[in-house]
Amino acid sequence: MDKREFVASFSVKVDTRRIAFEVSPAPLYDGPEGFYRVRAARLWIDTPDKKPRFFDKAGLARLVEDMAFGGLPDPPKAPSIPYPSRVSVRFWRNGMPYYIGSWTNTAPILDYTGEWVVNVSIDGKRVFVSVRSVVVHGGKSRG
Incomplete structure (x- = not known):
């Protein structure tokens, strides 16, 4: 809420x-x-x-x-996740982590709570996930 x-x-x-x-x-x-x-x-x-x-x-x-x-302190530095990148996204089920492979749809974005998020494709939907839950694979990107 x-x-x-x-x-x-x-x-x-x-x-x-x-x-x-x-x-x-x-x-x-x-x-x-x-x-x-x-x-x-x-x-x-x-x-x-x-x-x-x-x-x-x-x-x-x-x-x-x-x-x-x-003045204000600078916002946290954007994490280095190139767009588009092949990634795995960590989710939790029954207290255990599981990963889903995906591609990033955006570069990291600072959301209204001050957390860095990135948009990924999961099960045919585009969702924002915390960059703390993202693992970038091999430094290669498509495109």
């Missing part, structure tokens, strides 16, 4: 780059009442150990100040 519900948004211009921020109530993410969860440039701002981070109003003000004068 997609919990995203934004109650406010703003943007900060850093040099020539404008960063959009979206603010969502923390209780939607099991956070405390009166706090907020924030997305910056379509990526959730999390704690260093990848848990949801929550801000009160003073924390939001400090965040805006930090971003305006310090």
Whole structure:
């Protein structure tokens, strides 16, 4: 279920780059009442150990100040999966991994959660899967 519900948004211009921020109530993410969860440039701002981070109003003000004068960290570097590539995709069944061979339909894409995904063909359908579940074969691609 997609919990995203934004109650406010703003943007900060850093040099020539404008960063959009979206603010969502923390209780939607099991956070405390009166706090907020924030997305910056379509990526959730999390704690260093990848848990949801929550801000009160003073924390939001400090965040805006930090971003305006310090910039944003760069998004994670795109994994090197050439398009199109022959791959195996790992799935789990009864607690055991199994693999399905496929071809990539796209280069890696950063999704709204901040995870790198790639589109592959599985059983006649095109689906996005985490790049962590993909094994590229032989460095060769078709095309």
